[in-house]
Amino acid sequence: MSSQGDQLRQKADKKASSSSGFSFFSSSTAKFEEAHDLYQSAGNAYKMDNMHKEAGDCFCKAAEMALKNDEKDDAANDFWTASKSYKKSHPELAVAALQRTIQLYKEKGRFRQAADRHKEIAAILQQEGGDMAGALEAYEAAGNIYSNEDATASANACYKEAAEIAATLGQYPRAIEHFEKVAQQSLGSALTRYGVKEHYLKAGMCWLATGDVVSTKRAIDNYTSADPSFATTRECQFLNGITEAFDAGDAEGFTAHVAEFDRLTRLDNWKTSLLLTIKRGIAEEPSLT
Structure with missing residues (x-):
């Protein structure tokens, strides 16, 4: 026995493919409007039955019917609704539906x-x-x-x-650009200025992850010039400490700086992972024993 969604979808398919009759323009518009509403109803029925893929398919069909009548706002909303259904089990289809939504939104400004x-x-x-x-x-x-x-x-x-x-993917220059951009934007407001030290810390860590100590030190100097208060923060002191340890090839000193910072300010998973990457870049001094 077919579900209500199946029955409504069949009606919608039949309406969408039916002949327009003699009064072509008016009847074709009405035909697609009716098919649109039927596809929407079918999609909602499938949603009630937790048939998310089928629901998404029907909402996409509804969007296509709206586009035939040049109803771009309706089509955009239908594709967006489709994405919500697809997201349950077919993320790739959800993304495709959202991309159609974006295209229509941009066309409408x-x-x-x-x-x-x-x-x-x-x-x-x-x-x-x-x-x-x-x-x-x-x-x-x-x-x-x-x-x-x-x-x-x-x-x-x-x-x-x-x-x-970007940093997780090892694209450090790209990460640095974004962190520094956010820091610069945040300097202009009393509400966001407090977060600047965090953005500078993350950007500085990304600089160090490239292995370029000279550029890292130059970046820290730039940060303290842009925001003189940064020089007195624990974030800046930590950044200077791990940079000096990295430059000296001092893995133990690097670890000590990390442990001390973590004791007072708990490191999250992102920072911990990046610090491990940086530490692997430290050239170990040959043993004298």
């Missing part, structure tokens, strides 16, 4: 909503799909649009996510 959908793609790829490189691209795309729309806080949130992913 709805850039903030397009940025929101880029951010959703990033989260799906990061959490559901395990595609970190794709998530990095999506966070950057969202951040760029937010920035163009003067949504600075939203842009910075995306750039921070992008920076951490």
